[in-house]
Amino acid sequence: MYKQIAAELLAKSLNKSAEEIEEQMERPKQLQHGDYAFPCFALAKEKRQAPQIIAAELANDLSHDVFSGITARGGYVNFKLDKQIAGSRVLRSIHQQRERYGSAAVGQGQVVAIDLSSPNIAKPFSMGHLRSTVIGNSISLLLEKQGYEVVRINHVGDWGTQFGKLMCAYEKWGEEAKVRSNTIPELLKLYIRFHEEAANDEQLEQEGREWFRKLEQGDAYANKLWRWFRDASMEEFERVYQLMGVRFDSDAGEAFYNDKMERVIEELEQKKLLSWSEGAQVVRLDEQELPPSLIKKKDGATLYATRDLAAAIYRKETYGFSESLYVVGHEQSLHFRQLKLVLKKMGYEWADGISHLSFGMVLQDGKKMSTRKGKLVLLDKVLKQAIQLAAANIAKKNPELADKEEVARQVGVGAVLFHDLKHERIRDIEFSLEDMLRVEGETGPYVQYTHARACTLLTKAGDIRCDSEVAAAIAADAWPILSLLMQFPEAVADAIANHDPSRIAKYVIDLAQAFNSYYGKVRILDEDDDLGARLAIVKAVAIVLAEGLRLLGIAAPKQM
Known part of the structure; x- marks a missing residue:
């Protein structure tokens, strides 16, 4: 509020917009120098005067009852608040508004969809997923404080070749009683063992792919295993989420979009956006100097891009968002740039509201944690x-x-x-x-x-x-x-x-x-x-x- 008052005073004197002035204002490093400071260095060329002279002239011209002093110091105009007036006003505001203090209505009537957490089923909730969860949850709470309606989405990783590998491992080495009594830790052991054995046995990778193909084709037994692994995982995740006080409006994961991808592919074909590249179907992004977005592999399998295109369109149609945020690690930056550009090429102008909120990794001894190698720290512990x-x-x-x-x-x-x-x-x-x-x-x-x-x-x-x-x-x-x-x-x-x-x-x-x-x-x-x-x-x-x-x-x- 007071920063805005100072900006308006300066704007009137300089014949500039208050918003522009407010963006340039700073807080002095030493509280005794004042509460707000405006640097005059950028004005020196425009006014053909030394910053110190400009600051002195401005300080001499400005006054307001909420400021006990407006002074020039080293090319800055410093604003010092009247402690009695400003202090009593802020206390009154906090006492009256309580937890509403700092709230705003800028987001009223607008929906923000936020994709956060997104752990993989059949794996423990590790420290690697903590960042997406807590950053996304806090951003959601902040947005709500400014009046936005927030839709929290947990896009769990519940589909893909890794589940074929896990099923293969379970069939070879798993014991049902053990897995049922201690599901997630036992599945993790099987997943790690698969990759250790596969390093010396190329046939295992092929068997893993075969199991996933069974799942994709609707095989009853493969689907039964998948459902078991998913339900047990969601139960485990929910326990951790409750401990942290995190909630979601949707846990529609990757599998939810299985029947929604064909529409996307058909639309890409109709709009003549698909090209062939080495037997695969892609959307070229040459004009943006980016690699093509891979939509369908040689064997007809769809990919993350296909699924995320379907998810983005579904979320827009379901929630009518003005912004769609993805709280996902920085290693996925290229993927989200491609996603946004493909949606734009499809004619969806609302794609401008998509933002990838990347974040740094949780490292262990300077290296990324890896479930595959068993190098992870369990959040629950x-x-x-x-x-x-x-x-x-x-x-x-x-x-x-x-x-x-x-x-x-x-x-x-x-x-x-x-x-x-x-x-x-x-x-x-x-x-x-x-x-x-x-x-x-x-x-x-x-x-x-x-x-x-x-x-x-x-x-x-x-x-x-x-x-x-x-x-x-x-x-x-x-x-x-x-x-x-x-x-x-x-x-x-x-x-x-x-x-x-x-x-x-x-x-x-x-x-x-x-x-x-x-x-x-x-x-x-x-x-x-x-x-x-x-x-x-x-x-x-x-x-x-x-x-x-x-x-x-x-x-x-x-x-x-």
Whole structure:
């Protein structure tokens, strides 16, 4: 709000648009220099003056009652907010709006379809699928905060040659009783064994392909095995999703589109977009200097591209999305570029609303985790270890805590989720259980503990009324907190614009650190004239920390 006021003042003086000015505005690195800064360097050539002179002239001309000072410093125009006015206004807004603070209606009436998580059936839920799940879930929550209707889609990998290989392995080495009692781990062992044996036996690969061909042709036994593997996998996945608090509106996987691909192929033929290449059918993308999109293989089998074209068209017709987001690793970037271009060639202008939100990998010893080689870390085990550690900390530090098991779950799961989400979406993450489970520093438990501390202070204060009119006597100590509270709506908008939840994770860390610094300097519950104002700050921090954690898909316990 105040940044917009500063931008409008500058825009009027410079005869430019406020939106253009606001994009150029920055926050000074030192809070004492001001709350907003406008760099004048780009104006130097246009005005044929030194940036320092332009800044000085602008600062001299501008004024507004919400700013206690507008000054020039080294080619910047710095805007310093009136602490009393701005501080009391932000506290009033947070107290009145509570969890709605930072919300907007920009997405009202618009639907966003988001493809996230998408694990492969008959394989354990590994750390490799954590990123898509938690990033996609957080982006969904952020979009909903701006008024969008979000359709969460779990496009599970439940079709393909790998299932023929698994069926082949089960028939050769599987024991039904073992697999039924411990389905996913036993299937994983069979899958790994298949690839170990196939390295020395070329015939095995052919047998795997034969089994998948049976499945495609509707063989009753192959279909029975596939259904068993899928149902057991979905049950296992749902248990993990519930633990993390993640939900979906659709779990229509790859197999769902089996009867929807022929329409796509016929449409491509009618529009004369298919070409032959080495016996396969493709859509050429030469004009974009990209390799062709492979639609049908020599043997008539369809591919990911065919399936994803059918899925995109189905989702548009079913949900009427304005945007369709795919939270999938960066190694699939070419595939999604091709998907979008083929849809455009088919005449679907809505393909402009498709975005691939790529992300970095979870690495182990600098290498990608591999199910095929058995090199993976199971998410279920990591979550359980995190919960056990949280429970041990509670037993040691607060054994009388009510709902100990639930709080341990919230803190343990929060630690794992926050460790992922605090990293920028596009960066790779090195898996480290030790770092993930730390409860100090830039971690989820640290933010949760700060929220619980604020809630405890409010409980101890009892019926004492919060006063959102910030007294001048405490403004200096509290200003770093108040300044950050004002930035929450910007942080939300920034996270959505960049589809990057790490912006929210960094924000709640900064707010938690500012509050703990304040807590260390000020006796908050001292009964003096400023007690109501201090409690107003504590209450606002508790509200915003809880909402920031919620947008990351993390719970905010009131006691720890």
